[in-house]
Structures are given as C-alpha cells and as structure tokens.
Amino acid sequence: MEVDREFKIVTLGEGRVGKTSLAMRYVRGQFNEKEQSTTNANFLEKNIRINETSIKLNIWDTAGQERFRALAPNYYREAKGALLVYDITDKESFWKVVSWVEELKMQADKDISFVIAGNKCDLELDRQIPKEQAIAYAKQIGAAHYSTSAKSGMGVNECFEEIAKLILDKESRSGSPIRSSKARSRVIVKNQEEVVKKKKSGGCC
C-alpha cells in the first residue's frame, strides 16, 4: 500500500492508566484485562486514511512508571503527536498529564500536537476528574480532549485519528509537509536529576 505520510506518535501518562490497552485496542482491536506493565516501550503500527491521504502511524507506547521517564525523550523526540492519557478515576494521573505537557513544550518538537484522553470511562461511577475541568485544560493548551475506554472501545479510534488530523492541519498551515526525518543525531538521554529538578521547580504536582 502506498503511504503518503508517516507520523510518529507517542503515548504518555502515568503508569496503569491504560496507554498500552488504548494502543492495542486501536491497532489490534484487542483488550486484555490483565495487561502486564510495559517495560520501556512497545511499538505498534497502523495505516489509516484521512481525506484521501493515506497515513502510517508509528505508535510508540511508553512505560508509565516514573523512573522510565528518564528514557522517554528517546521516544518523544521527533514525534509529531502525543497522546496524553489519564485515568478518570485517578486524580494524580491527570496532574501527570499536565507535567508531561510542560515537559513536551520544553523538550519536544515545536510542532507537536497533543490529544488528551480520559481513559477508563467505563468506570464513570468512580470518576474523580470532572470532565469540564479536563476539557477546559485541553482548550487552554490547544489540545483536543476525548473520553475513552479501552475496555468498551469508546473514543479510541477517534482520539488517534484526531492526532493524525491535527498533524495534517499543522502541515497544511505551515505549508511545508513535515517529513519524518531520519536524523542520525545521537540522543542525549536526560539525566534523572534534571527531570527531578524540573519537576520540583515546575510545581505542577
């Protein structure tokens, strides 16, 4: 199949919010209640078509545990889109999204597009994060917000496709199609101390 565009997308968020489940549901249509924790990252690929443009999404599904954050720059560098996932039943996980946005704005590609996904919407009764608050935050940073459930499949396709659309939009606005560059530059993995320092000074949590 001819592919017009290739986009690198990264999923970020606290551990156990359902990043792997969302990606697996989207790419393979599967859901595993007993999904193991991700060590480092998984790679998944999906071809889609948006407005006559065929697009290959390279999805890097990262590990959520705090200490894996030191390795995350490997994955979000040169990423055109980021899916920031939180668990609607877990307040902390939303603040983690906020801190990820801060980090990406500082460190990642300037044109990176954000989509925020409030996952585990099948557990609506245990909701801790008011939907309005999340949507308001998304608006503030110029991101789209989706309520998703990897278990039921709700909102999954939409949120990934939205990322692709956002990236396409940005391309057409800037005029020059962004090619997935294959720069050879070695990645400098951030020191853990830096991350910690930033977290402290940011005061986001």
Added chain:
Amino acid sequence: METNSKIETSFSSNSSPYSLHTSRFPNESEYIHENLQITKEMLKVLLSSHYFIKYQNNGHRSVKRVFFNASLQKLTLEKDKMNSKFIFTSDILTFENGFSDQLSSVLARNEFSHKVYGFKLVTRKRILELSCSSEEERKVWILCANQLVRIVGDWSSNNGLRKYWDTLALNSQYQKEINIMQTIVANMKIEMGKLQHEFGLNKNGIVEGVLSETILKVEMNNHKDDEMAVIDQIKLLDAGTIIFHKERSVLNNSLKRNDRNNSNQLIEREFYLLYGKLLNDHMKDVAIIWKNILDYMCFKDLLSIMKINHFFRNQVKKKLKVKLDWHKLASAGLEPRVISWKLISKYFYNMKPIKLGYNLHPEMIEEIQKDVYRGMLDKSSEIEEVLVALCALNPDIGYCQGMQIVTHFLIGLIHNSHEVLGILLMLIKPPFFLGELWKDGFPRLRLAIFQLEFLLKLKLPELLSHFENIDINLDVIIAPWMLTVFTHFITQQNAPIKIVQSIWDFFLIRGWPALIMFCLSLFHLSYDVVIGASLEDTLDFFTNSIPFDKITENLSRFEVDISLLDELEKLYYLKLKQ
C-alpha cells in the same frame, strides 16, 4: 574396579545401611528419585534440637543440645548457652551406628546399665561418641545427617559433576539439559575434526583418546599397574573410541612402567600436532600444554572438560582464578536448582532470618499491588510480600517495573517468599548488579547499552548500522531483556520456562557478563531476519519471533572478556564525567 565402584557408590548410596522404611520418611524408591535432595521432613529433623549424651574416652558423660544451623553449614554441640562447640558440616565424614570397642568396654567396666543407643560422629580429625534415648531417634538422625553429609561431599568432590550428569541421565525430565550438553560435545568434536583435517590427521577420537588417557593416568594412580585393570577401564569408555583407547592405554601403560618421560613426550607430540599453532617447543609439561589449550576454550567447553577428572577441574579452577567461581561452577552443576541457585547467590552463606511484612510508603505499596494484581495470575500475595520487603530494605532502589516478573519467576521455582527475598537481596549486589539496573535513572542499563554498542560494533557492525538506519536505540530492545533478566520471555512471549532457567543458570554463574553475552547471542540470532527489514519487522522479531531454542546454541561465540567489560565500564564513567 576403582572407577566402576566409584560410579556405583554414587547410586548405591540410596541403599545405604541407614535407609528406613518409616512412614515419616521417603522409602527407598523415592529416595533414588530424590537422589541429591533433603526433604522437608529431613530438614526439620536436622534443624530441630536433639539432646544427646556425649561420652569421653574414660566414660565421662555430658548432655549436649545438638542441631544444625539454619544454613546447614555447621553442627552445634551446646552444653549450655556459654559453652558450645561447632563442627563444619564439610568436615564431617559420616555418622555410624554403635560405640567404638574401646568405649563399649569402658562403659561395661563402669557397669553402666542404662539402655542407650550410641553412635559415632566421624570427622576429618576425630571421632565423637554420642548416644540418644531411643532407637527411632537414632535411626532418623543418622539417616538425615548422613544424607546431608553425602550431599555436601558430592558438592565438593572430584566426581561431583560427573555424578550430576549421571543423575540427570536417570531422570528423564532433564533430557533438555542432556541434549544441550550433547550438542556442546558434538560441536567440540566438529571443531576438533577441523583441526585434525588441518593437520592431516584422520584418526577418529584422537582427542578423546588423549583425554581418556589422562583420566586413566590419574585414576590409576592408586592402582596397581595390571593389564586387566586397564582393559576393564577401557570397557567403560565410549564404544566409538574403544580400539583407540585400548591401543593407547596398553602402550602407554607399558611405557609408563619403563619410562615416564617417554609417555609424556608421546602425549606432547600428539598435542603438538593438534594444537601446533598454539604451542611452542619449550613446553615440556603436559599440564602447561593443557593450560594453554584451556585459554582457547569457551566456558561451556570448559564445563564439559571439567567433568573428566580432578586434573581438569583444577586447571579450570585455576583458569577462573577466583576461588568462589569454582564453588559456583560445582554448585551450578548440581540439581536441584532450588538449592544450587540459593548457593550460587551466596544466600546459603548469608542466611540471616529475613523478616517479611515491612512498612513501606502506602503509595509504593499501592504501586506494587497494582502491578502484581493486574498482571500476575498466581502467587500474587507472595510476590507482593517479597517486593514490599525488597523495596523497604533498599529504599535507594525502590520499586521498578520488571521486578515483579523476576519475582514471579523465582517464586515459581522456589515456592518460598523468604528464600526468594534472600536471593533477590544477593542479586541486587555485584556481580549481578540488578540493584544498579533497577535504580532510578537505570545507571547499569545505560552502561549495558554502552558496552553492547561497542561489542556490536566489533562483532556485528552491520546490525548496529541497521539499527541506526531505522532510527532505533538499543534501549528499546534491551531494556525489557535486562530489567526482567529475560523472564518477560515467559510472560509475554510464551518462551519455555526451561530456557529461561538455563539463562539464569548461566547468569548466576557468570553474573553481569552473562547478560551481555545473551544479548549478543540474541542480536546474532536476529541478524539474518532483521538486516534490511523495516522498523516494524525488526521490532517484531524481538518482541514476537525470537527462536528460543537457539539462544544457548551460539553463546560460545560471544564469550566476552571480563576485563574488556571492565575497561568499557571505566571508559563509560570517564565519558560520563566529561
């Protein structure tokens, strides 16, 4: 027949005179199956206190509390709290029924009328005479203690490894290991074959012949030089090389009688032909020749050559220099893993009572629980218990995802959370470095990437440039391997547990370099598939289609020098400083 009887005793130990047929203890047939194992019941007997009467030569008596310490390392004889002595288990030769004649007569003279059940504790230095109050107690004690002594003896004896393979052969569940071993030997033969071809030699089994020759030489040291013995020895040897052995043994035997130097020269000449390029003319001593040959052998070949006799064991031991390594090697060769892994991880030597049930930050406990209960289908509470204790005892390491998979794997084998915790506490230290691997910032993982990048550049440069072309970092691939010490192969890729266990055998013996070697071996396996493949196909190989049965096959090609790894480590930290 010396050798014959040696091998026999390794099996006939089952039918020792102390075997019992009581309901509390395994009967003889189970005993054969459990050849080198102490059952739980036996352990109970050994660890609990027994009150025995100790006799002096003159018939004086004193009551002693007798028990083995928790690691079974020593036997304590305690008169009271202030006054106790101990004997190292490895110094004990055996326990025997009955008093010595001398003591019996002394006791008879003293008109000692109580009914006592005496037994002797024979150590390397002396004989202690003890008695207990019932026949049952004596039987049980002697059975259990002797079994322990036998195991300890096997671990440190020259025949240990050979016996181990014999035991394996009895037990078909170890077919896999035997196959692996046979493959190694077969590979070795092919290598030898090449050498023979190179030097224009056609004689089959020339090397085995010489090896066996050395066996004969050593084993016949205690033997009279009679012709019949030699022929009997030969019958024990591999059928394929019998004729050759026979020729050589007889020839050599006669030579030995007349002129020892001649026989040495003969052997030397053959080795010169085989390993001519490795040797120089001045080496007169066969041992020196062998030492040099050992340098060219990989670890696995060393293992196989070690089982020949104590000469090779010693050589291999010297080669590995570190005293502990030898102990590790010997232990690794002995099933069951439940014991050998503990021993290797030094757990046996450092066994302090380790408490479970620690207090930990509730958030961390929750983090652990979430991981354990969402991913692990069984043993969840044990895993949680171990991880909580591990993190509480090592706050600088904390909890790292991947630990739970390793713990699950260990619990599956060892079934005891205290012991698993003990092993993990050892594994986080050098030479295993799991602590450094799991620590915040993954310092050891970064080092591994650095070391592997260098080694790949050296050994598989095309692969490294392929990874660069498709723009992936090594850490994508090796982080899960390292952080779970390959155990995620079981949970995520349905690898056979046996394969991962043999990876662990090797890891426990060699420590850190083993991990590097397995990574290299896996990269080598990927080579044909992934070169030129897309990003997705490349990663798919590593996450879905690793041919597990081949992992150990080409391991010997990736023997890495510890000193090279050390150098790389220094270099890495230097670069880090800059």
